[in-house]
Amino acid sequence: MRPITNTGATSLHSDSVSKDETKDLAAFSCPVPLPAGERILLGHGSGGKLSADLLKNVFLPALGNPVLNRLEDQAIVSLNGVRLAITTDSFVVKPLIFRGGDVGSLAVHGTINDLAMGGAEPLWLSAAFILEEGLPIETLRRVVGSMHEAAANAGVEIVTGDTKVVEKGSADGIFVNTTGIGLVREGISLSAAQARPGDAILVSGMLGDHGIAILAEREGLQFETAVQSDSAPLHTLVASLLEATREVRCLRDPTRGGLSSTLNEIAASSGVGMELEETSIPVREEVRDACEMLGLDPLYVANEGKLVAIVAPASAEAALRALQNHPLGKDARIIGRVTSEHPRMVVMRTPFGTTRIVDMLTGDQLPRIC
Numbered sequence: 001m002r003p004i005t006n007t008g009a010t011s012l013h014s015d016s017v018s019k020d021e022t023k024d025l026a027a028f029s030c031p032v033p034l035p036a037g038e039r040i041l042l043g044h045g046s047g048g049k050l051s052a053d054l055l056k057n058v059f060l061p062a063l064g065n066p067v068l069n070r071l072e073d074q075a076i077v078s079l080n081g082v083r084l085a086i087t088t089d090s091f092v093v094k095p096l097i098f099r100g101g102d103v104g105s106l107a108v109h110g111t112i113n114d115l116a117m118g119g120a121e122p123l124w125l126s127a128a129f130i131l132e133e134g135l136p137i138e139t140l141r142r143v144v145g146s147m148h149e150a151a152a153n154a155g156v157e158i159v160t161g162d163t164k165v166v167e168k169g170s171a172d173g174i175f176v177n178t179t180g181i182g183l184v185r186e187g188i189s190l191s192a193a194q195a196r197p198g199d200a201i202l203v204s205g206m207l208g209d210h211g212i213a214i215l216a217e218r219e220g221l222q223f224e225t226a227v228q229s230d231s232a233p234l235h236t237l238v239a240s241l242l243e244a245t246r247e248v249r250c251l252r253d254p255t256r257g258g259l260s261s262t263l264n265e266i267a268a269s270s271g272v273g274m275e276l277e278e279t280s281i282p283v284r285e286e287v288r289d290a291c292e293m294l295g296l297d298p299l300y301v302a303n304e305g306k307l308v309a310i311v312a313p314a315s316a317e318a319a320l321r322a323l324q325n326h327p328l329g330k331d332a333r334i335i336g337r338v339t340s341e342h343p344r345m346v347v348m349r350t351p352f353g354t355t356r357i358v359d360m361l362t363g364d365q366l367p368r369i370c
Contacts (some may be wrong), residue, residue: 004283047256048361071269072191073114073252077182081162084172085120091176094368096139098217100210100229101304103176104146109304110255110370111180112154116235117307118188119242120182122194125151128162130175143174156180172368188242194249195270198315199338202309204237204323205230205331207259208287211301214369216290225286232305237328244322247312254308255370257361258300262308263346264360274347276336276358298309300361302369310338348363 043050060069061212074087091107101109108125115122131140136146146159146361151158161252209230234253241248250270267274283291283298291298305328311319316334323329336348347357 004318028146040366043362045256045367046361051256052360052363056153066209070191070193071265072118074118074120074180074182076118076120083180083186085115085184086179087114087119087269088177088179089114089328091178091370092172092368093214093370094172095214096143096173097227098229100144101231102143103174104143105228106151106231106304106370107176107178108147108150108154108156108158109233111178112156112233113253113304113307114233115180115182116238117190117236117253118182118184119188119251120184120235121239122154122156122180122182122233122235124181125156125158126160126179126310127158127342128177129164130174130177131163131165132171133165133168136174139173143176150233154235176357187246190248190251192250192252192266193270194299195266195274195310195338196312197271197272197338197340198313200311200313200319200334201263201274201336201338202311202316202319202332202334203254203259204234204325204329205305206282206284206287207254207303207306208283208291208301210304211258211366211369212287212290214302215216215294215366221290223286223290227284227286227290230303230305232328234305234307234328237307237310237323237326238262240326240329241309241319241322243316245311245315247315248309248319249312250308250310252308254303256302258298258302259308260297260299260346260358261360263358264344266308266310267346268344269352270338273339273342273344274336274346275339275341275355276346278348278350280333280335282331282333285291296366299358304370313337 017178041050044054067077074085076083089111091103091105091110093106096103111125112122169315211226213229216223238251250266254268263274287298307338309319320334323332339356347355348358349355
């Protein structure tokens with residue numbers, strides 16, 4: 001497996017660029033967004049630094065409470081001695097239908113996965129639809145049918161919902177909001193705040209499939225081998241993992257912002273550092289080649305059927321075997337470890353013996369991917 005290529009930008013020195021060339025260069029737009037100021041940018045939905053700023057400066061000051069402030073993928077609350085997990089999510093993917101799924105199946109899988117990352121058994125979902133005037137009924141019928149099939153296959157029920165219609169031009173066909181409720185068994189406690197130095201970092205499979213599949217569909221790109229979204233419900237994979245070991249500290253699904261944002265969030269929550277081995281990170285050749293061609297980094301590309309697990313060192317091999325023995329985890333790898341060095345920072349060791357910082361993106365490599 002070839003190492004992931006660092007696709008950083010090349011610097012330009014003023015003493016080697018003429019005034020005319022400077023004017024030409026000014027015509028190109030920089031991929032790094034300007035400061036947000038007082039308006040929402042696409043990057044605020046990236047799961048990166050701008051998303052974190054929005055939480056810190058707008059939502060948490062107004063809505064914060066001990067449960068919400070944990071910033072997990074779900075809230076776990078107790079009701080008459082029963083531990084329930086609750087999550088909500090909105091799906092605005094473009095295009096609505098893509099290789100490997102559509103906005104309907106994606107909404108079901110994404111909501112189930114947010115429950116599963118808390119160790120919950122998913123039980124019920126709600127589904128609310130914002131429909132754009134002029135949407136073909138056949139498209140809506142396909143999306144709703146896909147949601148039904150995905151929920152039935154996962155063993156959950158969609159028990160309530162809502163529909164609104166907006167004027168043409170006010171939405172891209174269909175936006176879907178879902179809420180999920182699940183049951184958390186006694187003895188299960190997972191949190192991004194529980195990573196400890198020495199813990200192993202695992203991923204359940206190949207990274208970047210979903211983001212590249214969406215991009216290919218959106219831009220009409222053709223690859224020698226078609227890349228398909230990895231969208232899938234992960235609750236049975238999580239159940240197999242927790243059955244093999246209860247020494248799992250944290251689970252996250254690396255969706256928006258990819259592996260990089262996920263690990264940076266865990267590092268910040270736990271106050272630890274993380275060290276990755278570049279050659280251990282699994283990426284399909286087709287995805288790697290597409291990223292190299294497009295100037296993207298697979299570490300920042302979204303996934304919809306993968307998980308990241310932080311596991312106590314003594315249980316790392318047992319956890320790896322449990323993942324690899326499940327159909328959705330056959331390509332699982334141990335990709336690094338948690339460290340007390342460089343707290344709140346993720347670094348990666350390259351095949352050349354050097355290290356580079358794996359930071360959160362400020363903006364969004366691929367907007368509207370979920």
